[in-house]
Amino acid sequence: MTSTLYPQPEGPGGPPPDKLTFTLPSGRRRATQVRVGREFRRDRLLPQLIRKAVLDDDGQQCVQVRLSAKDAANPAARALLDTEAGTALHLHQLLGGTEYAALFPRIVGHELDTAEPFLLYAPPRGTPVERLHVMSATDQEHFTRDLLLALHLLDGQGLVSRGVSPATVRWDGAKAQLWGLESVTRTGAPRRPWGRAPFCAPEQRRGEGLADSRDAVWSTAQVLYQLVTGRPGPADRPPPDLAEHRKLDRTLQDAFAPRAADRPTPAQALDVVAPDTARRVRLALPADESPTDQEAFDAALRRKRQHPRADRPRQGAAAEAERGNGEVLCPYCLENIRLDLTKLFVTDSRMQYKPLNLKGINNTVRRNDIMRGAVQKCVADPAFPEHFIPVPYLTYGxxxxxxxxxxxxxxxxxxxxxxxxxxxxxxxxxxxxxxxxxxxxxxxxxxxxxxxxxxxxxxxxxxxxxxxxxxxxxxxxxxxxxxxxxxxxxxxxxxxxxxxxxxxxxxxxxxxxxxxxxxxxxxxxxxxxxxxxxxxxxxxxxxxxxxxxxxxxxxxxxxxxxxxxxxxxxxxxxxxxxxxxxxxxxxxxxxxxxxxxxxxxxxxxxxxxxxxxxxxxxxxxxxxxxxxxxxxxxxxxxxxxxxxxxxxxxxxxxxxxxxxxxxxxxxxxxxxxxxxxxxxxxxxxxxxxxxxxxxxxxxxxxxxxxxxxxxxx
Incomplete structure (x- = not known):
């Protein structure tokens, strides 16, 4: 079902539809009329605006996530939308056509290099966990499995979600769905403060160290604790009543550890909740083509290593310099030139060149200062238009x-x-x-x-x-x-x-x-x-x-x-x-x-x-x-x-x-x-x-x- 968080577009007699042009996940372009509803922010700390949209050419319902022109002028806001688009497209390419695609939002299109960039998603499934009050024990097991599976899939791509919370996780009675893809970062990237206690891990909240997939395991444990108890847990330690909730205590006890190093990885936590699920996922994903490319690259390096480095004398300007005559290549006429104190010039107050005579300038500091601002007229190619070379270019080799x-x-x-x-x-x-x-x-x-x-x-x-x-x-x-x-x-x-x-x-x-x-x-x-x-x-x-x-x-x-x-x-x-x-x-x-x-x-x-x-x-x-x-x-x-x-x-x-x-x-x-x-x-x-x-x-x-x-x- 579709959440009422996404209002219906204007009906008959409302404003006329807008023209929308965007890129499909396949890379093809699509242009259509669109009708949009009222917009809101899912999180007041984030710049994205969200509204429901209906594409008029086929009636397809979508959710549009966009930036206003004002927010889009901020590179940080654009970077968030880029992160969200990149994650959604990567997951689409990786999981499209598999049963695991439903764990994440399905991207419909994107238009990012514009004054008001946006993404289009298929409508979300289910209801945010923050709105749920009752969930059966069986549903809790399935929900936990799905959420850990989503984290495991991200971890397999070197990604970690910093935004797992009751507001970003949805449940439709059969499957979970993880939103908030703008929060995704690369494993090993420096942590930046993100999210709110208790759902963001303590290290994440402080912005210390490097992002770790176990950060998201903490967040998952906190979401489940609130789902089971109806209240948030402590921000930096295990809940004192965890033992009273036997299933949560048995499966995710270590996930509440204050330090990431003491928590299980998504794969380890998933293996406790649903053994063999991670193995089945690996078999379902497409094979990696990179080993063949790596072998070809390594073979190319081996071939090149067989050729010894050149030891014959270089030619042209390089050879002249190595023979010690001080010649360099003029950057304008591309002829060889060397420092000649009889052809030096400096500019006067009207920025006109006048000859420089160094005779009588015996102070070394003053002489060097004048030389730094001097130029030499290049006459290596008389047919080339008049040009001058800065003296420093001729004096450092x-x-x-x-x-x-x-x-x-x-x-x-x-x-x-x-x-x-x-x-x-x-x-x-x-x-x-x-x-x-x-x-x-x-x-x-x-x-x-x-x-x-x-x-x-x-x-x-x-x-x-x-x-x-x-x-x-x-x-x-x-x-x-x-x-x-x-x-x-x-x-x-x-x-x-x-x-x-x-x-x-x-x-x-x-x-x-x-x-x-x-x-x-x-x-x-x-x-x-x-x-x-x-x-x-x-x-x-x-x-x-x-x-x-x-x-x-x-x-x-x-x-x-x-x-x-x-x-x-x-x-x-x-x-x-x-x-x-x-x-x-x-x-x-x-x-x-x-x-x-x-x-x-x-x-x-x-x-x-x-x-x-x-x-x-x-x-x-x-x-x-x-x-x-x-x-x-x-x-x-x-x-x-x-x-x-x-x-x-x-x-x-x-x-x-x-x-x-x-x-x-x-x-x-x-x-x-x-x-x-x-x-x-x-x-x-x-x-x-x-x-x-x-x-x-x-x-x-x-x-x-x-x-x-x-x-x-």
């Missing part, structure tokens, strides 16, 4: 050059913008790195034109397509300093791989690149139904032949021993499109790390490899298969999709820094336990960071000091 690879509209610009913003927000500090801008004026412009608009929810304009001669666009450069005081410039480029032509300049640039980030657009790579709507909006189709930019770049780089040997990250970008799809959901919900764990990096790589292997095909895995040291990552620059040119709750980046962390670790800028190549391969020696004094720049105690050769000039 060869810059670490990072190139983003992917065809246009893959989200590279948004991802790189958020990656740099994460650095300037201090994201590298837990890893022992601090930053400075190479060119403060240029950096301020980057923040003003890219970072701030994106953070304010504005969709960035697409960067213009690169021309045949403009295969690489310089984006930004920063100075990174480690905890030993060593400084390394890092330059970021947007590489239009599909526009690369076979010119010496292109090859010279690629040979000087130190790290590559290949950005995979899921709409182009994965033929999953939940991406159909995105493909329709953007006018694109699945491309089984892979990203043209990937192939163009990979084909230009020479192989050493069968493999390319430039540290590389492959990023499944726009991952918010798949934020409810395993394994994407697991990684997107993880908090930012404060240390680099090679096992976790490899686990993420294995999961992304499996997803691409199952759905995308070999062309999309070519960077991983071709490049010896390559990690795979999941990232979203915005956290959600735009709605009419804006991100409704602002752009909330997720895991944008992790690909760069892996690359910096492979270059020795970030320490990792054991061998640095363990990030990508699990063994073999890592490359070393070439100190400035070995890259043609003497270490005089102040890296800003010019070389003796330049001083004499």
């Amino acid at each position: 060869r810059p670490l050059t990072v190139a983003m690879v992917g065809q246009s509209s893959t989200g590279k610009s948004h991802l790189l913008t958020q990656m740099i913003a994460a650095i300037t927000d201090g994201g590298l500090e837990p890893f022992g790195l601090t930053w400075q801008s190479v060119n403060p004026e240029q950096h301020a412009k980057f923040v003003r034109e890219r970072v701030q608009p994106l953070r304010n929810g504005k969709v960035l304009d697409h960067t213009a397509a690169l021309g045949l001669d403009d295969f690489a666009r310089f984006v930004e450069s920063l100075l990174l300093t480690d905890d030993r005081g060593r400084v390394r410039p890092v330059a970021f480029f947007d590489l239009g791989g599909e526009d690369l032509v076979r010119t010496d300049a292109a090859l010279r640039f690629l040979l000087g690149v130190d790290a590559l980030i290949f950005v995979v657009d899921p709409a182009l790579a994965l033929p999953l139904p939940q991406l159909h709507h995105a493909r329709e909006r953007w006018g694109v189709e699945v491309n089984p032949d892979g990203d043209l930019a990937f192939g163009t770049v990979l084909d230009r780089l020479p192989k050493d021993g069968g493999c390319l040997d430039v540290p590389t990250a492959v990023v499944l970008g726009k991952a918010d499109l798949l934020r409810f799809q395993p394994p994407v959901d697991r990684w997107l919900s993880r908090p930012a790390p404060n240390s680099l764990d090679p096992d976790a990096v490899r686990a993420e790589s294995r999961d992304v490899y499996g997803l691409l292997r199952r759905h995308a095909g070999p062309a999309w895995l070519r960077p991983f298969e071709t490049i010896r040291r390559c990690t795979l990552h999941i990232a979203s620059a915005t956290g959600s999709q735009e709605d009419r040119g804006r991100y409704p709750a602002g752009a909330g980046p997720r895991r944008v820094l992790e690909p760069l962390l892996a690359l910096l670790a492979m270059h020795g800028l970030i320490p990792v336990p054991g061998d640095r190549d363990a990030l990508a391969l699990g063994e073999t020696p890592a490359i070393e960071w070439t100190p400035p004094e070995q890259a043609g720049v003497p270490d005089s105690g102040d890296p800003m000091r010019p070389t003796e050769r330049n001083r004499s000039e």
